[in-house]
Amino acid sequence: MRRSVYFLPTTKETPSDAQIASHRLMLRAGMIRQSSAGIYSWLPLGLRVLRNVEQIVREEQDAAGAQELLMPTIQPAELWRESGRYDDYGKEMLRITDRHGREMLFGPTHEEIVTEIFRAYVKSYRDLPKNLYQIQWKFRDEVRPRFGVMRGREFLMKDNYSFDLDMAGAKRSYDNMFVAYLKTFTRMGLRAIPVKADPGAIGGDMSHEFHVLAETGESEIFYDAAFDQVDLSGDPAGLAELQKLYAAAEDKHDVKACPLAPERLRAARGIEVGHIFYFGTKYSAPMGATVTGPNGETITVEMGSYGIGVSRLVGAIIEANHDDAGIIWPESVAPFQVGLINLKVGDKACDDVCMEIYATLLEHAVDVLYDDRGESPGVKFADMDLIGLPWQIVVGPRGLKSGTVEIKDRRSGARQEMSLDSLFSKLPGDLPRGPSLALLEG
Amino acid sequence: MRRSVYFLPTTKETPSDAQIASHRLMLRAGMIRQSSAGIYSWLPLGLRVLRNVEQIVREEQDAAGAQELLMPTIQPAELWRESGRYDDYGKEMLRITDRHGREMLFGPTHEEIVTEIFRAYVKSYRDLPKNLYQIQWKFRDEVRPRFGVMRGREFLMKDNYSFDLDMAGAKRSYDNMFVAYLKTFTRMGLRAIPVKADPGAIGGDMSHEFHVLAETGESEIFYDAAFDQVDLSGDPAGLAELQKLYAAAEDKHDVKACPLAPERLRAARGIEVGHIFYFGTKYSAPMGATVTGPNGETITVEMGSYGIGVSRLVGAIIEANHDDAGIIWPESVAPFQVGLINLKVGDKACDDVCMEIYATLLEHAVDVLYDDRGESPGVKFADMDLIGLPWQIVVGPRGLKSGTVEIKDRRSGARQEMSLDSLFSKLPGDLPRGPSLALLEG
Numbered sequence: 036m037r038r039s040v041y042f043l044p045t046t047k048e049t050p051s052d053a054q055i056a057s058h059r060l061m062l063r064a065g066m067i068r069q070s071s072a073g074i075y076s077w078l079p080l081g082l083r084v085l086r087n088v089e090q091i092v093r094e095e096q097d098a099a100g101a102q103e104l105l106m107p108t109i110q111p112a113e114l115w116r117e118s119g120r121y122d123d124y125g126k127e128m129l130r131i132t133d134r135h136g137r138e139m140l141f142g143p144t145h146e147e148i149v150t151e152i153f154r155a156y157v158k159s160y161r162d163l164p165k166n167l168y169q170i171q172w173k174f175r176d177e178v179r180p181r182f183g184v185m186r187g188r189e190f191l192m193k194d195n196y197s198f199d200l201d202m203a204g205a206k207r208s209y210d211n212m213f214v215a216y217l218k219t220f221t222r223m224g225l226r227a228i229p230v231k232a233d234p235g236a237i238g239g240d241m242s243h244e245f246h247v248l249a250e251t252g253e254s255e256i257f258y259d260a261a262f263d264q265v266d267l268s269g270d271p272a273g274l275a276e277l278q279k280l281y282a283a284a285e286d287k288h289d290v291k292a293c294p295l296a297p298e299r300l301r302a303a304r305g306i307e308v309g310h311i312f313y314f315g316t317k318y319s320a321p322m323g324a325t326v327t328g329p330n331g332e333t334i335t336v337e338m339g340s341y342g343i344g345v346s347r348l349v350g351a352i353i354e355a356n357h358d359d360a361g362i363i364w365p366e367s368v369a370p371f372q373v374g375l376i377n378l379k380v381g382d383k384a385c386d387d388v389c390m391e392i393y394a395t396l397l398e399h400a401v402d403v404l405y406d407d408r409g410e411s412p413g414v415k416f417a418d419m420d421l422i423g424l425p426w427q428i429v430v431g432p433r434g435l436k437s438g439t440v441e442i443k444d445r446r447s448g449a450r451q452e453m454s455l456d457s458l459f460s461k462l463p464g465d466l467p468r469g470p471s472l473a474l475l476e477g
Numbered sequence: 478m479r480r481s482v483y484f485l486p487t488t489k490e491t492p493s494d495a496q497i498a499s500h501r502l503m504l505r506a507g508m509i510r511q512s513s514a515g516i517y518s519w520l521p522l523g524l525r526v527l528r529n530v531e532q533i534v535r536e537e538q539d540a541a542g543a544q545e546l547l548m549p550t551i552q553p554a555e556l557w558r559e560s561g562r563y564d565d566y567g568k569e570m571l572r573i574t575d576r577h578g579r580e581m582l583f584g585p586t587h588e589e590i591v592t593e594i595f596r597a598y599v600k601s602y603r604d605l606p607k608n609l610y611q612i613q614w615k616f617r618d619e620v621r622p623r624f625g626v627m628r629g630r631e632f633l634m635k636d637n638y639s640f641d642l643d644m645a646g647a648k649r650s651y652d653n654m655f656v657a658y659l660k661t662f663t664r665m666g667l668r669a670i671p672v673k674a675d676p677g678a679i680g681g682d683m684s685h686e687f688h689v690l691a692e693t694g695e696s697e698i699f700y701d702a703a704f705d706q707v708d709l710s711g712d713p714a715g716l717a718e719l720q721k722l723y724a725a726a727e728d729k730h731d732v733k734a735c736p737l738a739p740e741r742l743r744a745a746r747g748i749e750v751g752h753i754f755y756f757g758t759k760y761s762a763p764m765g766a767t768v769t770g771p772n773g774e775t776i777t778v779e780m781g782s783y784g785i786g787v788s789r790l791v792g793a794i795i796e797a798n799h800d801d802a803g804i805i806w807p808e809s810v811a812p813f814q815v816g817l818i819n820l821k822v823g824d825k826a827c828d829d830v831c832m833e834i835y836a837t838l839l840e841h842a843v844d845v846l847y848d849d850r851g852e853s854p855g856v857k858f859a860d861m862d863l864i865g866l867p868w869q870i871v872v873g874p875r876g877l878k879s880g881t882v883e884i885k886d887r888r889s890g891a892r893q894e895m896s897l898d899s900l901f902s903k904l905p906g907d908l909p910r911g912p913s914l915a916l917l918e919g
Contacts, residue, residue: 042544042607044598068594071553071581076594079544102484102521107631108550108614109571109583111513126576129551131583134568134618139513141551141573141583152510152518156486165484172550172614176576189549 036371038406042079045418056251057353058183060362064422066349073180073188080422081349083370085191088348089170091222091367092193099215101166101195106148108172112138114147117322127175141174146318146340149196153336154324160200160334163326164208168195170345184350185253185306191346197339198319200326205337209241209313210275212341216245216309217274221267223348224365225355228258228305230282232312241313241339243278246305247348249355256305258282259295306351313339362423363446371402374424378412378431388440388455389430395459420445428458478813480848484521487860498693499795500625502804506864508791515622515630522864523791525812527633530790531612533664533809534635541657543608543637548590550614554580556589559764569617583616588760588782591638595778596766602642602776605768606650610637612787626792627748633788639781640761642768647779651683651755652717654783658687658751659716663709665790666807667797670700670747672724674754683781684754685720688747689790691797698747700724701737748793755781804865805888813844816866820854820873830882830897831872837901862887870900 044065053059061067066081077085093103109131115121121140129141142148149167157165170193180188197208213229220227225247232242246256259280267274281295284305293300318324319336328334344351349368356363366372373396377389389405396403404424406415412431419427427443434440439452486507495501503509508523519527535545551573557563563582571583584590591609599607612635622630639650655671662669667689674684688698701722709716723737726747735742760766761778770776786793791810798805808814815838819831831847838845846866848857854873861869869885876882881894 040542042546042598042609065598068597070549070590070593071551071579074549074551074553076549076590077547078594079546082545082547085547100482103524104484104521105519105524105527107512107516107518109513109516109616109631129573129575131571131573133571134620137513148512148518151512152520155510156484156507167484174551178576189551 036404038404039408041404043422044078045421047417053183055182055185055350055354056357057185057350060353060357060421061183061350064362067184073177073186075184075187075189080370084349084352084364084368085346087368087370088223088352089191089193089345092219092343092345093170095215095219095222096168096193096195098218099166099211101168101215103169104152104167105169105171106142106145106152108141108174109139110142110145110148112140114151115140118147118150118318119321120147127177129174129176142171143173143175144340144342145169145171145194146196146338147322150318150322150324150338153196153198154319154322157198158326160326160328163198163200163336164204165198166195166208166211167198168193168341182350184346187346190344193343193345195341197341198324199337199339200328200334202315202337205313205315205339206241209311209339210278211271212311212339213243213278214271214274216311216341216343217267217277219343220245220247220308222367223352224367225308225352227308228256228262228282228303229277230256230258230284230305231287232310233287243311244284244307245309245311246284247308247351247355248303249306249351250304251354252304252306254305254307255285255288255302256282257285257288257293257300257302260299260301263301306347306354307344308348308351309341309343311339311341313337357423360417361421364423364425366425369402369425370422371404371424373401373403373426373428374419374422375403375405376412376415376419376427376429377405377407378415378429380407380409382432384435385430385432388435392428392430392440392458478846480846481850483846485864486520487863489859495625497624497627497792497796498799499627499792502795502799502863503625503792506804509626515619515628517626517629517631522812526791526794526806526810527788529810529812530665530794531633531635531787534661534785534787535612537657537661537664538610538635538637540660541608541653543610543657545611546594546609547611547613548584548587548594550583550616551581552584552587552590554582556593557582560589560592560760561763562589569619571616571618584613585615585617586782586784587611587613587636588638588780589764592760592764592766592780595638595640596761596764599640600768602768602770605640605642605778606646607640608637608650608653609640610635610783624792626788629788632786635785635787637783639783640766641779641781642770642776644757644779647755647757647781648683651753651781652720653713654753654781655685655720656713656716658753658783658785659709659719661785662687662689662750664809665794666809667750667794669750670698670704670724670745671719672698672700672726672747673729674752675729685752686726686749687751687753688726689750689793689797690745691748691793692746693796694746694748696747696749697727697730697744698724699727699730699735699742699744702741702743705743748789748796749786750790750793751783751785753781753783755779799865802859803863806865806867808867811844811867812864813846813866815843815845815868815870816861816864817845817847818854818857818861818869818871819847819849820857820871822849822851824874826877827872827874830877834870834872834882834900 050062067075131139173192174189199205227245227247229243232244316335325333325335379385393405429441443450492504509517573581615634616631641647669687669689671685674686758777767775767777821827835847871883885892
């Protein structure tokens with residue numbers, strides 16, 4: 036994409052109403068625009084990141100055997116009366132009356148509607164287990180929306196729902212998602228700690244929140260140092276064992292009761308980005324989601340639900356990956372892999388070399404943003420650091436005299452002169468989309 | 478995907494409340510489930526088609542130079558007061574009051590919000606033209622929702638908005654979208670006729686509806702036979718010239734006034750799937766969307782908007798592609814390219830060969846649905862015809878005795894015996910996703 040035509044309204048000014056780094060940086064980097072309190076438009080750069088995050092979540096759900104569907108945003112109140120939650124839910128539910136006077140609502144979650152779908156079609160124990168997920172916009176009418184997309188009212192969530200015949204099956208589904216979540220966050224370059232959450236009366240200890248570690252995190256997390264040594268490429272069963280390690284949020288952590296030796300206790304700030312829990316027959320019983328068992332008996336299915344805050348993750352990734360100059364995207368979610376800076380637009384040598392690099396990267400399916408504007412080098416450097424693409428290729432008249440361009444690694448800040456021959460030789464054919472451009476370093 | 482675990486609730490029964498073929502077939506093929514009047518969940522098979530349609534729309538918008546963003550579903554009423562449409566819009570607008578008593582609405586369209594975004598950031602004539610699009614769920618509270626996804630209340634739409642400095646620029650943007658629309662529908666295997674629509678007072682004849690031809694179409698379209706000879710791979714400027722050809726919907730067609738010689742007049746049923754129009758400064762003037770011109774003057778931008786009914790298209794494609802047995806997907810939007818039928822699950826030879834074919838297709842990134850259930854051949858044949866995958870590979874004990882399987886082309890119904898060697902030799906390496914499997918025929 037050429038910067039000169041790209042709709043990317045960056046700004047130097049720090050927005051006065053943004054209290055945290057990710058909110059400030061998303062506004063400054065032209066990723067989002069507030070439409071009303073807690074409701075945002077995702078501008079092109081922001082949407083690219085959101086889609087990359089969404090796709091990683093999707094791939095890990097698919098890999099774990101969950102199946103994607105899409106439920107509507109607007110739901111009928113009657114379903115929520117069946118589960119008994121309609122009157123209880125409170126003011127966070129956006130309630131709507133349609134033109135015929137029917138009570139509707141903008142879904143804050145989808146347990147009722149997925150249970151209705153399940154009970155309509157699944158009749159036999161042979162069809163279990165099932166795990167259905169969606170990635171859909173939800174609405175919670177927060178009394179004080181703030182922190183940008185971290186606590187918005189309209190937000191994108193991955194939510195899924197498992198259906199099992201018995202508690203043992205439900206536990207397998209739970210463990211499966213537990214492991215999938217660890218893999219999902221790791222692929223985004225995040226360290227996530229699974230913290231036991233309060234599951235209420237049902238389900239014993241089968242409820243975990245996943246907190247992404249970031250210095251600017253909203254709450255303090257205490258956890259076993261063993262988490263720091265985990266190999267996430269390990270076997271899934273082994274990863275599920277991580278549930279046994281100690282981890283607690285500050286409101287649950289009791290220094291005196293903590294079973295860990297002091298030298299094994301770690302403390303860090305965390306941001307909650309996922310929550311999984313088992314809730315048994317809480318919805319299936321009142322809503323009649325049953326199957327026929329092997330002996331003809333009626334079995335009420337055991338359910339669990341699993342959520343990831345997809346739009347929130349974009350903010351959390353920035354909280355965990357930024358410096359004073361701006362965002363530092365992990366390659367897996369970066370809106371473009373490479374930023375190409377032409378220091379002297381209008382200079383034939385600079386223009387020609389930039390165009391050759393730009394075309395070559397596109398040919399190799401490397402996402403590249405080419406800053407071809409007539410702005411000063413200082414403006415371009417600051418802008419490219421702000422939007423945080425992993426790699427910068429800087430082309431200027433001085434370097435070209437000796438046949439070189441500069442490569443900058445945004446994360447380390449390391450810069451390196453590289454000959455054009457060497458640059459092009461490092462772009463072999465058939466690179467997959469979003470390759471590790473670490474090869475540019477050598 | 479294995480059919481035995483796939484959440485694909487097909488049914489033989491014809492739903493009594495579905496009046497048109499696409500609605501009936503989408504329900505029977507387990508693509509959608511009604512949640513409330515005009516509001517549907519998209520089950521896994523349906524969602525796959527919806528995403529394929531969406532992706533074609535996206536690629537053609539990107540190719541035309543439009544840039545994707547995403548605006549929220551919930552909009553503030555105050556913006557619609559600025560344009561003057563809030564009170565005028567009527568009961569189709571789903572109006573909402575939030576917990577703080579603020580008036581909101583579920584967007585039926587997004588002119589106001591995109592104009593607000595534009596005016597916030599774009600200040601100079603140098604930044605024009607701009608063309609911004611989104612693919613987002615919308616809500617129109619139809620008094621009588623019907624025909625399934627063809628006239629739903631919550632529906633997926635691609636809408637974009639062009640911003641130009643003057644009428645000549647607006648015309649270029651319009652022509653650009655006109656051509657992009659023809660290409661989009663063609664890629665879905667549809668024939669679409671652009672019909673002049675009533676643009677109201679503004680814009681002269683710059684408004685077209687695109688009607689997909691289907692025998693079961695909702696209205697009659699009269700058009701120049703020259704449309705039947707159009708080469709859509711032709712040059713874009715040439716395609717824009719198609720605006721000059723005669724085409725009219727039944728309510729506008731006047732037999733006496735029609736300029737066409739009778740032998741050039743064609744009549745066919747059509748389904749409206751797109752609408753483009755130029756509306757000048759209708760929103761930019763009241764909302765103050767202006768840029769500074771080359772001489773420092775203030776210029777109110779010229780706008781157009783362009784819509785494609787993405788979820789409606791799924792229904793329209795079925796209306797144009799089905800027979801008595803079920804749906805016949807064009808390859809470009811098919812949920813899977815191949816349906817693999819094992820006629821005798823439990824027979825070792827059948828199971829082994831099916832598994833080898835299944836694994837080979839997956840290796841080559843061919844989307845395949847493997848019917849590995851213990852159902853009768855009749856049930857499997859009917860089910861596979863119903864869901865309409867372009868190719869069927871049928872593996873049975875009788876054929877295997879002579880080393881052959883049967884390939885069926887769903888559209889033509891043609892069947893062909895093929896040796897296993899020949900089948901595998903026709904699956905070369907590195908097939909792209911969604912290849913034309915016509916190679917299976919030879």
